[in-house]
Amino acid sequence: MAYRTPAARVEHEDVVLGSRFLAVVAPVGSVDDALALLAEQRALHPDATHHCWAYKVDTEMRSSDDGEPGGSAGRPMLEVILKRDLDHCAAVVVRHFGGRKLGVGGLARAYGGAVARALDAAGVRLVVDTVTLRVRAPFGAVDAVMRELVGAVADFDAEGLVATLTIEQAGLAELERRLATITRGAAAIETVAEGHAGGA
16 A cells, blocks of 8 residues: 655754744654654753654554643644645654743644644655565466566576566556466466555
């Protein structure tokens, strides 16, 4: 399954009525990675007034106002992530209070806006599920099979071709169908590994 995530980790700072809002957004592989980003920012800015955060990783979504009025920080940050259809994405906004209160609406705009501007700078990349395959085929089918396995690394054993390649998971069923047709069922496909690949 494909998903959109930030293309890079980015920091962006806004100053609103004297308060500094430092937003850090990053692609994350897991909930633990998202929480590690929060722990890092707390360690880097121990004197900050608030460390508000939000993340979405697969079906898990969480956010925290970290002492700001309810719904004024974490939820607006999460809404930015959701409206941009991002996944495996974490955001932390560190606030240094500047002496003037912003009100719930002002806080929501400041926190959500800082995350939005950080994400603008980060850009987006699409991540797709991949599968690495080992394909075996008899000697008589080598040429036909290799035409189907673009980019494969070919080797041979006593029984014929042993090729390895990585493709998008979504294309696996079609490849299996084509190989079964051209080899009359003589090709064997084994999954070696699963992973992810992402481009711009």
